Amino acid sequence: MCSQKKNQQTVQSPDGKLIATFFLKQGVPCYMLHKGSQTVIDTSQLGYRFKHIPAMDQNFELLEATTDSYNEAWTQPWGEEKEIQNHYNQLAIQLKNPTENLHLNMIFRAFNDGIGFRYEIPRQTAYNDVEITCEGTEFNFTADHKSWWIPGDPDSYEYLYHETPLSKIDSANTPVTFQAHDSLYISIHEAALTNYAGMRLSRDKHQKNGFKSDLVPWPDGIKVKAELPMRSPWRTIQVAENPGGLIESNMILNLNEPNKLDDISYVRPMKYVGIWWGMHIGLNTWHKSARHGATTENAKKYMDFASKHHIPGLLVEGWNKGWKSWLSGINVQNYTQPYKDFDMEKVVRYANQKGVSLIGHHETGGNIPMYEKQMEAAFQYLEDHGIHAVKTGYAGEMRPKGMHHHGQFMVNHYRRVVELAHRHRVMVDAHEPIKPTGIRRTYPNMMTREGIRGMEYNAWSKGNPPSHHTILPFTRLLAGPADYTPGIFDVLLQQQHDKRKRLVSEKNLKNRVHTTLAKQLALFVVFYSPLQMASDLVENYQDHPAFQFIEDVPVDWETTRALNGEIGQYVTIARKDRHSDDWYIGSLTNEKSRKLTLSCDFLDHGKNYTAQVYKDGEDADWKNNPTSYAIDTLKSIHKGSEIELQLAAGGGAAIRLSPED
Numbered sequence: 001m002c003s004q005k006k007n008q009q010t011v012q013s014p015d016g017k018l019i020a021t022f023f024l025k026q027g028v029p030c031y032m033l034h035k036g037s038q039t040v041i042d043t044s045q046l047g048y049r050f051k052h053i054p055a056m057d058q059n060f061e062l063l064e065a066t067t068d069s070y071n072e073a074w075t076q077p078w079g080e081e082k083e084i085q086n087h088y089n090q091l092a093i094q095l096k097n098p099t100e101n102l103h104l105n106m107i108f109r110a111f112n113d114g115i116g117f118r119y120e121i122p123r124q125t126a127y128n129d130v131e132i133t134c135e136g137t138e139f140n141f142t143a144d145h146k147s148w149w150i151p152g153d154p155d156s157y158e159y160l161y162h163e164t165p166l167s168k169i170d171s172a173n174t175p176v177t178f179q180a181h182d183s184l185y186i187s188i189h190e191a192a193l194t195n196y197a198g199m200r201l202s203r204d205k206h207q208k209n210g211f212k213s214d215l216v217p218w219p220d221g222i223k224v225k226a227e228l229p230m231r232s233p234w235r236t237i238q239v240a241e242n243p244g245g246l247i248e249s250n251m252i253l254n255l256n257e258p259n260k261l262d263d264i265s266y267v268r269p270m271k272y273v274g275i276w277w278g279m280h281i282g283l284n285t286w287h288k289s290a291r292h293g294a295t296t297e298n299a300k301k302y303m304d305f306a307s308k309h310h311i312p313g314l315l316v317e318g319w320n321k322g323w324k325s326w327l328s329g330i331n332v333q334n335y336t337q338p339y340k341d342f343d344m345e346k347v348v349r350y351a352n353q354k355g356v357s358l359i360g361h362h363e364t365g366g367n368i369p370m371y372e373k374q375m376e377a378a379f380q381y382l383e384d385h386g387i388h389a390v391k392t393g394y395a396g397e398m399r400p401k402g403m404h405h406h407g408q409f410m411v412n413h414y415r416r417v418v419e420l421a422h423r424h425r426v427m428v429d430a431h432e433p434i435k436p437t438g439i440r441r442t443y444p445n446m447m448t449r450e451g452i453r454g455m456e457y458n459a460w461s462k463g464n465p466p467s468h469h470t471i472l473p474f475t476r477l478l479a480g481p482a483d484y485t486p487g488i489f490d491v492l493l494q495q496q497h498d499k500r501k502r503l504v505s506e507k508n509l510k511n512r513v514h515t516t517l518a519k520q521l522a523l524f525v526v527f528y529s530p531l532q533m534a535s536d537l538v539e540n541y542q543d544h545p546a547f548q549f550i551e552d553v554p555v556d557w558e559t560t561r562a563l564n565g566e567i568g569q570y571v572t573i574a575r576k577d578r579h580s581d582d583w584y585i586g587s588l589t590n591e592k593s594r595k596l597t598l599s600c601d602f603l604d605h606g607k608n609y610t611a612q613v614y615k616d617g618e619d620a621d622w623k624n625n626p627t628s629y630a631i632d633t634l635k636s637i638h639k640g641s642e643i644e645l646q647l648a649a650g651g652g653a654a655i656r657l658s659p660e661d
């Protein structure tokens, strides 16, 4: 450690390439970020404004600056990477405004793959708590960079991405990803979002290429209410020379606290099928009807399939009383009472017999007081029935009225659910969630979440175009796992066409999935989720040769490599199974067909592998011939071999590589 009082302080990444600079500009706290001689972030201000306290954004003096460094490996209980190196240099700054007698600290951490910084507001002589009206963090770029972003909706991340110059952004939810030039990619997000509001980036009209942090407010307009001392989440700026570098970065996880849960033996990544898609495409209903999806019979059918095909989990939606109220907008459900045609005791007995793990479902519709009243009983019910996973949902307008999905009130609610779930040995898959910021490191039962425009949109809207899948790995998925729910084989919803014809409107009948079948398989590798759904009706998987890939593909990885990728164009990811010597590859493209050559440099030295390649048929394309596919076997693939892939328009490929003995 060393300590200094100069008004300008720097901290470098361990490889010396990134340099973060903190300085006071006439008493105003500012920072900059450089990569070698290039400016990544130009002079950008820092600070806070409050309701009752003088602002903490000017008249500061630097009391002390302390540097430190850290280098340690840690093991993820599950994830895309088993061993993670946490290596950074730290700069801690203590500031004082002598006129108002106010104190503020800033902590900067410089990693090889980016920087993180956070505010700490220590206890003040005259104040014990704060009401933040503005966090004034700026992110000023050097030019009008190309950017990939979704709108800054305070209640939803379920959007398609825009690709525009950053000057076209008004407000965006993070991660927002930028391309400065061919060898400089930048992504802004946050880590360890705890007891604070979610951050959006809003364009700062006073700066040419600038953004300001914009926190989601409480109904009274305050952004964050907190007792002192308090600290903000980390503001993260990931930096990479190519788009794949962003994917391989573990900085967000590294900025979170280590696991603080005691026994996590119930935490088990798994694939699952579900009584789910039928409701979205209109064949079944959540509420009780002649077409009710969650019946004992149907659950048995799904469990028979799951057990035969080694799919460990089954999600059942619409099992509990109250779904009519969800449809009518004011959600009042009962999380301990199954509908009459769903015999929970029988279903649990059958699940045990078949070795299938049930995944419970709590749809709150956003009615938080209603859910919080029942929560303890709801999780006790899951525990009593030996159910170790739950999917939660918040689809609807928030209650109490005026609260937002991404505000401090909800950040705290989502966390309470994760903590309560742990006490009942339950893993969480949250829909309409707060975005991931790496808290899965601290709470490894926080498995996956939505916060993405997922598969369901193809069922009841114009859907997700092929390019969506080529943007998500470089934006939303940088933040953490997503329950996108891949695996629709009947991409035209054809098998159901006649039945659906009687049930859904003419308009909805045209809805479909906008990929080839092979691309659906690729998604299992490219989109990481520790609870990964094979989302189609099980009858569409029955006797389908391509289902073998879904049966084989793991959900827990030793390591991950981004082999290639251009944001919005294509991407290829290779991952090594954590529990065998197999490697898996997923490759996918946007609307354009393309040929990719993969170099297998990542394979273990001295081993030969057999590759099973699930690929688009020669005549396949997402629009006119989406289900044409082929399965190839390639022998003697080794380190240094090349695999040629021809991806159809809107297509993809999925590969399993197993060592030959």
Ligand code: NOJ
Binding pocket: 276, 317, 363, 393, 395, 431, 432, 450, 456
């Ligand atoms: C929206 C969720 O994203 C979806 O998966 C779920 O089926 C419905 N809400 C009903 O809970």
Ligand code: CA
Binding pocket: 158, 395, 431, 432, 450
């Ligand atoms: Ca949703």
